[in-house]
Amino acid sequence: MELNLQGRVALVTGSGSGIGRDTVFKLAEEGCKIVVSDINAGSAHETAEDLRKAGHEAIAVACDVTSEDEVAHLVAQAQQQLGGIDILVNNAGIVKDGYLTKMTEQSWDSVVDIILKGAFLCSRAVLPQMMEKKWGRVINISSRSLFGNPGQTNYSAGKAGLVGFTRALAQEQGRFGVTVNAVAPGFIMTPGMRNLPHFPKLQEAATAKVPVGFLGEPRDISNAVAFLASDVARYISGTTLFVTGGRYSG
Template identity: 55%
Template sequence: MDLELKDKTAIVTGSARGLGAATARRLAQEGARVVVTDIDGEGAEATAKELAGLGHRAIAVRADITSGADVDGLVAAAEEFGGVDILVNNAGFPRDTLLTKMTDTDWDSVIEVILKGSFLVTRAVMPQLIERRWGRVVNISSRSYLGNPGQANYSSAKAGILGFTRALAAEQGRYGITVNAVAPGFMETEAVRSLDHYEKIREKAVAAQPLRRTGQPEDIADAVAFLASERASFITGETLHVTGGRFG
C-alpha cells in the first residue's frame, strides 16, 4: 500500500531512540524527509546518521521542547526540507511513584514535556499546515490514560493528550488537517528492558492481553505512518489503541 508520504517532511519529537526512533525510521522508509529531534542531541544525531546511511533524508536537531526558543529553532531547521507537513508528538517519560511520595518535580517535569511540549511544537508548526491546507498531527498517548497506580502524573498527562487531540481535530479540520492519537500498551523498548524486574513486568502485561506477545516499537511506527498518510485522510480526532487488545 502506498501511503503517499514521499517528499513530505515530518518532525518526530523524542526520536533519539525507542518509539520515536522507530517512527522516524518508518516514515523515512515511506519516503518522508525526517527531522529527528530530542533533548539528547548525540542520540538524535546517531539516529539521523543511521537513516542517512540507509539512503533516507534526515537531519538531527537537539531541542528541549519545553523551551519556546528551542522549538522555534527546531521549526526553522525544518525549512531545510521545505517546511513541515507531519508532526509526531512523541516526547515524554514516566517518573513513577505513589502520590504521597510524588514531588512537585516528579509532577511538573512529566506534565511539562508531554503536555506543554506537545502544545508548543504543535502551535509552532500549525501556521504552516494551515497555509498548505494539508497536515497530519499524531500525538502519542498511552493506555496509561485509563489510570495506573503510581502514575498519577503520567496518566494525567496522557489523558490530557487525548483532550488536546480532540480539541485540535475539531479546530483545524476545516484546513484539511487531521489530528489523531496512538495509545500504546506494553512496548518492549530499551528503556523498558532496563527496568528492575523486567521479566515479571513483561509476563504480567502479556498475560493481561488477548494477543500474547510483547508490543514492539515497530507496531507503533506502523500505526503512526498510517495515520500520517493519505489512506487516513477521513480519520480525525480518534485514538488508535495499539495494546494487543488490552484496555483495562
C-alpha cells in the same frame, strides 16, 4: 497499501531512541524526509546519521520541547533545511513514577509539561505552515495509561490530557486540511524496557493481561503512526487508536 508519503517532511519529537526512533525509520522508509529531535543531542545526531547511512534524508536538532525558544529554533531549522513540516509526531515524554502522597512538585511538573506543554508548543509552531499548505498531520503519542495506573498520576494525567487536546485541535484544524489523531500504545518492548533487570518478570506479568497473548514492539506503533500520517487515513481525525493487543485497563 500505498501510503503516498513520498517527499513529505516529518518531525518526530523524542526520536533519538525507543518508539520515536523506530517511527522515524518507518516514515523514512515510506518516503519522508526526517527531522530527528530529542533533548539528548547525541542520540538525535546518531539516529539522523543512521538514517542517512540507510539512504534517507534526515537532519537532527536537539530540543527541549518545554522551551518556546528551542521549539522555535527546531521549526526554523526544519523550514530552512527541508522546506517545512508536513507531519508532526508529538512523542516526547518521560516517566517519574511515585505514589501521589510522595510525589514531588518537580516530578509532577516535568512529566506533565513534556507531554502536554511540549505538544502545545510544537503543534502551535508548525500549524501555520500546514494551514497555508492546506495539508498536515499531527499525531500525538498517548498511552493505555490514560485509564490510570497506580504510581503514575502524573503520567496518566498527561496522557489523558493529550486525548482531550487531540479532539479539540482536530475540530479547530479540520477545515484547513489538517487531521489530528492520537496513538495509545500498550506495553511495548523497547530496547530500554528489555534492558531493565526485572524485565523477564515484567514481561510475564504483562503478557498475562494482553488478550492477544504477546507484547507489542516499536514497529506496531510506528506502523500505526505511518497509517494515520497517510492519505489513506484522510477521513480519520480526532480519534485515538489503541495499539494494546486488546488490553485497556487493569
